[in-house]
Amino acid sequence: MRKSILVFGLVALLTSCVGSKKAESLTAKPETTEVKGALKGCYEVIQKDYTIKENGSWGHLISVELKRTDKELPFDPQKATSFSVSEDGKPIQVGFGIELLDENGDVVEIKNANASGIGGAYSSDDIEAAIQLNTDETGIVRWTINADNKPFTFRITSAMEGSTSTSNVSEEKTSSSNDWDSILDDYETYIDKYIKLYKKAKNGDMDALTEYSALLEKAQSLADKLSKAQSDFKPAQASRFLKLQQKLANAALE
Incomplete structure (x- = not known):
């Protein structure tokens, strides 16, 4: 099959x-380079303006560059996977989310770190790659967003669930x-x-x-x-x- x-x-x-829907070109910048949540200190956001690009019929996409720091991860990368994926031998699930804010500092859209599909990251492959980054390496995590909200800044969140013990899992x-x-x-x-x-x-x-x-x-x-x-x-x-x-x-x- x-x-x-x-x-x-x-x-x-x-x-x-x-058909596709066009919108004006937008950019957004990090409100902070700190990654909030379970992986705080393990990753940081690269400070720059990020272009919000039209993604055909799928809406608009923001691609954020994350850098791995020298802080040890609270899990074994070989035993971790994205929240969107369930694999034998990988009891830890990891995710990154984004909160978008307008010019007034009000949150206009949230993509949860522990969600998948439209509620989470654009691709589980982005999360899988970020999990495997070594110190000082960078990776891209993407999210589909609503450009009509005219986001001005954003902050990145993170989540982790699971146990290092694989027997019960x-x-x-x-x-x-x-x-x-x-x-x-x-x-x-x-x-x-x-x-x-x-x-x-x-x-x-x-x-x-x-x-x-x-x-x-x-x-x-x-x-x-x-x-x-x-x-x-x-x-x-x-x-x-x-x-x-x-x-x-x-x-x-x-």
Whole structure:
């Protein structure tokens, strides 16, 4: 089974339903170079003006450069991953967030450090790369933001969850990995949300694409789980999976 067919097959149709939206060029600068939260002192923000760039139909993007300091991380980088990703042997989840402020110093938008999709960082790959930085190395973390809020400054936050003990985590993951009915429930919920956004996009609603970006990380996670699950499906589960696949495919024909 190819993941692109499983979950992402209709993305091109969704994005083709609406055009891009242009906005004036904006920049924002750090309110402080200090990273707030769990990783305070382990990273710092490079001080400069950051251009807020149009990202096609997906809205606008701000890319912030973070520098790793010489302060020891409170976790083993080899056992850590992004909040958007769940991996065996990696019980620690790490994230960076951004709070955007207007010229008056009022917070106009928040992307939480422990969130994924539209509520968090643009890509889990950004977080994964930041986790692996060595002292004095820099990396980029991106967020999709609402340029209409006209952000003027921003501050970066951080979060960490999990335990350095892997025994209980591994046991929990093994148990949940066999709960295929629950995974199929999640897949059906994803499909229902996708179809709803697809119909909105067909009607020219620009918000549909922005909302869909919140589902992308969930889609990737589902694709990984379902790829592993198929060989263990019981007949009833296999039948349900095929029906859900057909439901997703039929959305393109409406």
